[in-house]
Structure formats: C-alpha cells, structure tokens
Amino acid sequence: MREQISVTGMVLMAAPVGEYDRRLVILTRGRGKITAFARGVRRPGNQLMAAAAPFVFGKFLLYEGRDAYTLAGAEVENYFREIAGDMEAACYGSYFLELADYYGRENIDATETLRLLYQSLRALLKPSVPNRLVKPVYELKLMEINGEYRELPLGRLNDSTLYAWQYVLAAPVESLYTFTLTDQVLGEFVRCVEQNKERFIDKTFHSLDILNAVMDNAT
Structure with missing residues (x-):
C-alpha cells in the first residue's frame, strides 16, 4: 500500500x-x-x-x-471565500495565483512565495489597503524572492517612491502591507514595477488581461 x-x-x-x-x-x-x-x-x-x-x-x-x-x-x-465573493478581489487574486504559478518550480522550496501569496490575499480583504497598492507590492516582492529585480528603479523619482521600493525589497512578508502612498507616489511606484516586469518577465497573463478589463470598465 x-x-x-x-x-x-x-x-x-x-x-x-x-x-x-x-x-x-x-x-x-x-x-x-x-x-x-x-x-x-x-x-x-x-x-x-x-x-x-x-x-x-x-x-x-x-x-x-x-x-x-x-x-x-x-x-x-x-x-478565502470572501475573495471569491468580490469580483475585484477575485480578479486580483487570480492574477496573484497565476504569477505564483509562473515562478513555481517542482522540488524548489516555495515557503517564501507561499507566505507572500497568503499575506497578499489577506491584504486584498483589508479596506485600509487599496488593491492598486497590493498588486505592485506583491509583484515586486515576488520578483525579489526570485532574484529578478533592480536594486533601484530607473529615472528621477520622488523620494517616497524610492523609499517604498527599498522598503518592499527589505521588509519581511508580514510587514509589507503596513503603509499607504499618495496617488502621485503610487502612480510612480506602479510604473517602476511595470518597468521591472518588462525587463524580467516575458509572458502574457490571461488573468491580468481580465483584471485590466474589469478595472477599465469600473472607471
């Protein structure tokens, strides 16, 4: 047996x-x-x-x-039934799962990725943390775990953007979602993370296309 x-x-x-x-x-x-x-x-x-x-x-x-x-x-x-019952959270969460799948490998310990994924899904359920912030924080930290990131983003940026970048890279997973950013700084931070993704990730994510379509329709 x-x-x-x-x-x-x-x-x-x-x-x-x-x-x-x-x-x-x-x-x-x-x-x-x-x-x-x-x-x-x-x-x-x-x-x-x-x-x-x-x-x-x-x-x-x-x-x-x-x-x-x-x-x-x-x-x-x-x-995580609350996520399934919230259209926006479900779209973000599905993308988080797909990105974790992209980086996942057989017989490679995934403890840090699991901790990040778990905390990020919990963050989607917190009204105090905007989903628009959870997404780039999750992306940057997951890329850092897998060694695909710049120490500093490119270009002349707001000091708060640089601080947020360095904080996400250095902070333990449990402390990631303990800050907020102004709209201007968040916009810069999102653009910097997108540039990092374009450099290191060569893949189209179906769940991200759906997320973008849902968010476009909501605006």
Whole structure:
C-alpha cells in the first residue's frame, strides 16, 4: 500500500478532468509546484470538493505517483471565500495565483512565495489597503524572492517612491502591507514595477488581461 504524505500549500489552479475529477496545481512548501488529481471530487456530496479549488490553503494528504499525486484528504486552514465573493478581489487574486504559478518550480522550496501569496490575499480583504497598492507590492516582492529585480528603479523619482521600493525589497512578508502612498507616489511606484516586469518577465497573463478589463470598465 502506498504511503501518504502531507504537504502544506495553496491550490493555484483547478481544472476539470473527465466527468468527475479535477487536476490541481498546488504550490507547496517543501516540494514546490506539484500536480495532483482529485478523483471523484465533482460528484455531488464529495467531501473534498470544497478543498479542490483555487485559493484553498492548508495541509493536503497525497499519494505520490510516477508523474503526479493523488489527493487523499485535506485539512483546510483558509478557503478565502470572501475573495471569491468580490469580483475585484477575485480578479486580483487570480492574477496573484497565476504569477505564483509562473515562478513555481517542482522540488524548489516555495515557503517564501507561499507566505507572500497568503499575506497578499489577506491584504486584498483589508479596506485600509487599496488593491492598486497590493498588486505592485506583491509583484515586486515576488520578483525579489526570485532574484529578478533592480536594486533601484530607473529615472528621477520622488523620494517616497524610492523609499517604498527599498522598503518592499527589505521588509519581511508580514510587514509589507503596513503603509499607504499618495496617488502621485503610487502612480510612480506602479510604473517602476511595470518597468521591472518588462525587463524580467516575458509572458502574457490571461488573468491580468481580465483584471485590466474589469478595472477599465469600473472607471
């Protein structure tokens, strides 16, 4: 009989497979980004249905196979249901998951990325922190974790913009979302992070296109 393993992680993606199964992409602490199949979870009344969904964070019990894992159980710590119920937060959150998926690698420890992702999703639920600020902070910190960033942004900038940049690079994840910026400084900060992304990331994110479309319609 195969031995069960327990991993702590978050579901980044859940896609239907066949009539009753789901294919999950889970970002885990010790094993990095893994693929797991949740057999039969789409059957009515299946106890694992709620756990086999994006944003779910907790401990996952798995059987290890040759090319993928099989989900055997879950101890969910947070479903982030409030995000799913808020269109704007759901768009931001989906982009955060997709960007974490982009950087995730199998067998590469993802502890820092998981902590960042968890705290950033929580920040989306805080009225005191604008989502427009959460996004560039998350992007810059994730790029810093993966070694793809400039020590200082380019150009002549407001001192507050430079301070915000240096603070995000240096601060522990738990202290990231403890400041706000004026509209002018936030605009500069966003532009600097976009320039950093253009230099290091060569990919189009479908969830970001949706987010931009939703925000354009809201203005």
